Amino acid sequence: MPETRLFRPAVIPILLALSAVPAVAGNPLYVNQNGVPYRWADSTVSYYTDLGGLGNQTNAQADVLVASAFQVWADIDTADITFERLGDLDEDINADNILDFFDTVSNCQNLDNSIIYDQDGSAVEALGFDSNSVLGFALASCVNAATGHYTNGMALLNGRFIDGEPNSPYHQSLTVEEFRSAFVHEFGHLIGLGHSQINVNCLTDISCPSEDLDGVPVMFPYLLGSSLEAGLTLDDRSAISMLYPSPDMSASTGRIRGKVLFADGQTPAQGYNVVVRSVLSPRSAAVSSVSGHLFTADAGNPLVPIYGLPFGSRDPSLIGYYDIAGLPPGEYTVEVEPIHGSGLYPFLYDSGVGPIGEYLGFQYKMPGKCSLQLLNFPSSPDDGCSDHTILNVAAGQDLNLDTDIILLGTPPRYDAWENGD
Ligand SMILES: [Zn+2]
Incomplete structure (x- = not known):
């Protein structure tokens, strides 16, 4: 082989x-x-x-x-x-x-x-x-x-x-x-x-x-x-359970997945950190997934000098996609934040989080008007940055509708490969 x-x-x-x-x-x-x-x-x-x-x-x-x-x-x-x-x-x-x-x-x-x-x-x-x-x-x-x-x-x-x-x-x-x-x-x-x-x-x-x-x-x-x-x-626990699920994992826990989108509600956004937090213990019970983590870091961007990475899908439907499973039943919020990419200890290369930081050596800045963007469905351009939806996740439930997070206040259509400058 x-x-x-x-x-x-x-x-x-x-x-x-x-x-x-x-x-x-x-x-x-x-x-x-x-x-x-x-x-x-x-x-x-x-x-x-x-x-x-x-x-x-x-x-x-x-x-x-x-x-x-x-x-x-x-x-x-x-x-x-x-x-x-x-x-x-x-x-x-x-x-x-x-x-x-x-x-x-x-x-x-x-x-x-x-x-x-x-x-x-x-x-x-x-x-x-x-x-x-x-x-x-x-x-x-x-x-x-x-x-x-x-x-x-x-x-x-x-x-x-x-x-x-x-x-x-x-x-x-x-x-x-x-x-x-x-x-x-x-x-x-x-x-x-x-x-x-x-x-x-x-x-x-x-x-x-x-x-x-x-x-x-x-x-x-x-x-x-x-x-x-x-x-x-x-x-x-979520990460390892998604890679090596036990036979009853999907029946005993819940899942939230969707896309991060720019303000037009259509253009997917790569390389942002999606965090699902328990309403009961938001700081200690939280699970993350990088948007577009299954997609290759270097396809489609003419500004990126590396070509031919052997990793990641070329399926455009995976751009901006996040997927979080293994959630205990309960109430959750979903938020999007930039990945730490500057300062003394940036999450790049060997310390990278997600394919963009690991392979390309930078992280996208947060575009739009909210430094932290919460999932709020239905989303409206006039929403405040603290407006949010609470998702009720039951055992065995796979929430994949109305779970896209729209980044408010970005240009109406946004080049998914720009870095937000
Ligand atoms: Zn490590």
């Missing part, structure tokens, strides 16, 4: 200034040209682990750490995914052989997934990264584009962060629990999840109320320091 190499070395730098641990939902990481998000074919994802230790952890302790980080995803009852360690790798991967091993992985010749324990950061250095700022990485390294399935993957854990040395600028250290949490995020990538933006004020504002922090997903582009111990949020 034809296999395609992926090219995303999603590295995890550390942000001391924010006391955040960035890594390397509701969004898929890769989408094939039929508009189908990539996932592992089987609901049991298997992996092999390295020989040797990890920082001050023995090999057996490292295996437990990895298994427990995978288990966080396996524990979601609306998702059908489990993990199985098949055994040890044939050799201990270290600074001496990591480059050869990386070639093997890049050429899709490794089995399933390989989890590498870099005892002291020397393998990270051998790969050309700074061992004091790169926690490790995880990537699905090869796909079968026709079937939309991952075929090979790997993760590397940098044991220097948990070698027992005191934390200092020259030797960054984490607790084992913090380290494990960072790899819950990384393993999210390994099984097909992209980044999600919920409550971005927790990154950009000085203050972040605790209920806001509770809503920041594990798949946020930067793992905020105080959320390191937090578990998966509704956004994370």
